[in-house]
Structure formats: C-alpha cells, structure tokens
C-alpha cells in the first residue's frame with residue numbers, strides 16, 4: 001500500500017498531512033500525485049468525497065514551492081475554477097491547510113459579495129487563485145485580474161459547470177489563459193460535451209478514474225435493523241456475540257460516540273478500541289495494529305479516521321449510527337468484502353435516521369433488507385418493524401428461541417419481493433432458505 005512519503009511530496013507538505021491525521025492516500029491521490037509532481041496533464045474522473053482536492057492541491061503546492069517565482073501584479077500562478085462559492089471556499093481552505101508550512105499566497109473569488117476586497121487581494125498577485133467563473137470573468141473584464149502568466153489551470157467539477165449553465169463562461173476563461181500551461185481536469189461524469197472539452201484543453205493527459213462509489217456496495221450483504229436510539233447499545237453487545245463475526249468495524253458519527261461505545265463494550269467484556277481525529281497518531285496506529293493482529297476483534301471508528309483503514313478480513317461493518325452523507329455509507333461498508341471476499345454490513349437505524357437511510361438507498365439504488373426477527377427479542381429487546389414494509393430478511397444466527405418453521409410458501413413470497421427490489425441475486429444460501437422467524441413477535445413493536 002502506498003504511503004504519503006512514497007508519493008514524492010516535500011517535507012513541509014508531509015508535515016501538514018500528518019497534522020491532518022491522514023495516514024494513507026486515497027486511491028485518486030495515490031494514482032494522481034506522482035504524475036502531477038512530474039507536471040503531466042490529468043483527466044480525473046472522480047467526485048467529491050474521494051479526496052480529489054488533496055489529489056491536486058498537494059502536487060501543486062509541491063511544484064510551486066520547488067520553483068519559487070513571484071506572481072505578477074494582478075496575476076496568479078495557479079487558477080482553480082470551480083462551480084460554486086461553497087466549493088471555492090472549501091478548496092481555498094484545503095490549500096491553506098496543506099500549504100500551512102509554505103510561504104505561498106492565495107485568494108478566493110466568487111460572486112454575490114462586494115468586489116473591492118477581492119480586487120485588493122489580487123493587486124499584488126497571488127500564487128493560488130480559486131474562483132467561480134462569473135465573477136472571475138467580470139474582474140478580468142474590468143482589468144483587475146490578468147492570467148496571461150498562469151502556470152497551472154485546474155478545472156473542477158466540469159460536468160456540474162455544464163449542468164449549471166457555466167460552460168460558456170468556462171470556455172471564455174480558457175481563452176484568456178496561456179496555451180503553454182499545466183492543465184488538470186476533474187469531472188464526476190463524462191457527457192460528450194465535457195469529453196470534447198477535455199480533449200481540447202488537455203495535452204497527453206494521464207487518466208485517473210476512481211470507481212463511482214455506488215457500485216462498490218454490490219458485493220456486500222447489507223441489512224438494516226430499526227431500533228430505538230436507547231436500544232442501540234445493548235443491541236450492539238448482542239450482535240457482537242455472533243460467532244460468525246471475525247473482525248468487526250463499528251462506525252459512529254462522532255468522536256465522543258466512538259469513545260462511549262468502546263467504554264460500553266468494555267462493561268460487557270468486549271475489548272474494543274477507538275480511532276478518531278482526537279487520538280494521537282501513535283494511539284491510532286496501535287489500535288489498528290491490535291485489530292490487524294486479532295488482539296481486539298472490534299474497532300470503533302469515525303468516517304474520516306477510517307478512510308485510511310486497509311485491513312483484510314473485516315467480516316462485518318456495523319453502522320451504530322447512520323452517516324448523514326450517503327457516500328460515507330459506501331466508504332464504510334467498502335471496508336469489508338475486500339479482495340473478493342464476502343462481507344456483511346449491518347446498520348442500526350433509529351427514528352431520527354430514517355431520512356439518512358432513504359438517501360443512502362437512493363445513492364446505492366438498493367433497498368436494504370430489514371432484519372425484523374433477531375434473538376435480541378428473546379432478551380427483551382425491541383427491534384422495530386420496517387415502517388415502509390420492505391422485504392424482511394431473517395437473521396442467520398443459529399436458532400435458539402424460535403417458532404416452528406413456516407414452510408416454503410412464505411419464503412417463495414419473500415424471495416419474490418426481494419427480487420422485485422433487485423436483491424434476489426447473490427444472497428447467501430442460508431438467508432434464502434426459509435429460516436424461521438426467531439424471537440417472540442409479540443414483543444415486536446409495529447412500525448410507526
């Protein structure tokens with residue numbers, strides 16, 4: 001696995017990355033950075049959430065600092081063109097973060113606010129200019145910005161520029177840039193008009209494509225359990241008793257949540273450790289090592305901390321909290337089922353998280369089957385029925401307190417329903433074999 005130090009980045013940049021607690025480059029970073037350091041043009045097919053900002057910001061900072069020249073008054077050495085004000089601000093902040101140990105100047109320009117501070121910030125020129133197209137053209141038109149000495153041009157979210165009607169503005173900006181420059185082109189999708197533009201403005205580009213996140217979920221067996229927030233804690237303890245759980249990665253939304261879960265598991269003698277941004281690099285490394293070696297069976301993580309985790313043999317991903325960003329769900333469950341192995345993802349969903357579940361299902365285009373019957377009932381727990389009556393999936397754990405089998409007729413109906421939702425394929429044999437429902441259904445609360 002590639003580490004940041006192998007990518008060829010300079011020491012001040014590596015220090016900044018380390019301060020951010022990034023342990024491993026994301027796939028787009030690992031693939032793009034070495035080429036960009038060499039000055040190659042790049043066509044990046046990737047969306048937000050893949051780490052693409054750092055994929056271009058890190059090598060750009062590296063090259064700027066290796067080749068120190070002063071920007072011209074009203075000029076910029078680098079232009080990043082992005083469709084929205086929010087993205088512009090975020091990208092500006094990323095350059096500030098990764099470039100914190102470098103004496104480089106930057107500014108961000110967007111519409112909807114007064115232009116004077118922006119004009120002033122450009123008066124002496126900057127190393128890095130991040131801008132949205134409309135205001136940039138406006139200031140170029142008024143003679144406040146000159147881009148004829150630009151060295152690097154980054155076009156971010158090109159397909160969104162097209163969707164938002166900015167593509168003509170983008171072409172007008174390109175016209176004022178010098179022909180000899182280093183160009184990086186990013187787009188999540190490649191509609192013909194965007195492919196044509198890329199072809200026109202890139203010279204012998206390296207193409208880097210990171211798989212759209214929605215497709216990685218297909219190999220993983222997914223389930224959801226509807227549960228009250230207060231019941232999540234005992235339910236987790238119960239679920240972790242399953243003998244088929246080899247290595248479980250448990251996700252919480254917050255750092256405090258992760259610490260709490262570790263503490264609570266400790267009370268029922270389940271050894272677990274947490275990794276999140278508040279933990280020192282050494283503590284995170286130690287936790288990962290213990291997890292890798294099998295010393296601990298359960299690792300509790302937050303989304304950002306888990307990005308770099310590349311550990312084989314994670315049999316289960318448990319979403320103790322559902323993520324509010326649907327892409328994070330896909331990143332989370334992608335930690336299991338690596339290298340062609342199978343994996344199981346179980347999500348606890350309380351009533352406040354139903355909207356998150358809907359967003360996730362929209363993204364992955366799969367209705368996640370619900371586990372309604374679980375031995376948990378027999379322990380006095382309550383797992384709620386599916387409020388939208390989705391196809392139920394019986395728990396696979398060997399039966400302990402069950403009702404007698406209900407025969408094939410029922411199962412036939414279930415399989416049909418599942419197939420109607422596009423989930424009939426690839427189910428594990430046991431789950432398709434008509435397991436009897438377990439537990440005491442009278443304890444089950446119906447959906448609200």
Ligand code: AMP
Nearest residue numbers: 022024025026048049050051052053307
């Ligand atoms: P982006 O796709 O550029 O919007 O990045 C998504 C998020 O991932 C941002 O919050 C970054 O701070 C974070 N991030 C980027 N690269 C890494 C990495 N190598 N390790 C951990 N987090 C990262």
